[in-house]
Amino acid sequence: MEGLYFKHVLMALLALVTVPLIFKFLAKKPSLIPSPLQNIFEMYIEFTDNMIKEQMGKEGRKFFPLIAGIGLFVFFGNLMGMIPGLESYTANINTTLALALLVFVVYNFVGIKKHGFSYIKHFLGPIPAAAPVFFIIEILSHLSRPVTLALRLFANMTGGELITIVLILLVPLLVPLPVMLIHLIAVFLQTYVFMILTTVYIAGALVDEAH
Numbered sequence: 001m002e003g004l005y006f007k008h009v010l011m012a013l014l015a016l017v018t019v020p021l022i023f024k025f026l027a028k029k030p031s032l033i034p035s036p037l038q039n040i041f042e043m044y045i046e047f048t049d050n051m052i053k054e055q056m057g058k059e060g061r062k063f064f065p066l067i068a069g070i071g072l073f074v075f076f077g078n079l080m081g082m083i084p085g086l087e088s089y090t091a092n093i094n095t096t097l098a099l100a101l102l103v104f105v106v107y108n109f110v111g112i113k114k115h116g117f118s119y120i121k122h123f124l125g126p127i128p129a130a131a132p133v134f135f136i137i138e139i140l141s142h143l144s145r146p147v148t149l150a151l152r153l154f155a156n157m158t159g160g161e162l163i164t165i166v167l168i169l170l171v172p173l174l175v176p177l178p179v180m181l182i183h184l185i186a187v188f189l190q191t192y193v194f195m196i197l198t199t200v201y202i203a204g205a206l207v208d209e210a211h
Contacts, residue, residue, distance in 0.1 A: 111205030
């Protein structure tokens with residue numbers, strides 16, 4: 001088990017080193033006739049920027065590095081599980097929980113920084129008389145966010161890997177291909193879910209309580 005955790009750490013470090021190098025190379029030598037790889041990264045940047053603007057407006061631009069970085073880290077972690085010899089570090093609960101706790105700390109810090117003590121109004125609900133009840137419900141809801149965020153990603157990536165491995169061992173020819181396609185869809189979908197929830201949580205912390 002410790003060996004598996006160590007391998008996940010190595011895979012995470014590999015992603016942390018290689019992905020910024022790819023971005024640095026593309027940013028340093030952009031082409032007017034972009035390569036397929038440059039096209040992909042430009043599409044990703046535009047997609048992330050549009051998602052942030054839809055949720056937070058121009059104010060959210062300062063969170064672009066965080067959300068785009070989390071998206072790339074999660075995506076490459078998910079994708080590694082489909083490559084023979086590599087391990088998906090997002091199939092490790094320690095990794096997904098660390099990411100989820102990072103999101104939890106960031107959006108609450110952002111909310112407190114913007115609203116100060118008034119940030120507590122986000123937890124009191126719309127009816128003053130029922131504020132104590134709403135406060136308890138909201139606190140529990142917010143505390144559950146990192147747990148559900150971590151478990152959703154962990155469970156989907158672990159399940160996808162296990163099913164793919166079992167089918168390849170049992171039927172090593174054509175049958176696993178549809179399952180691998182479903183796994184690839186899950187790679188993209190779970191990356192999007194993590195990114196959009198991160199964006200929504202930060203947007204919710206920034207919005208004025210009256211709205």
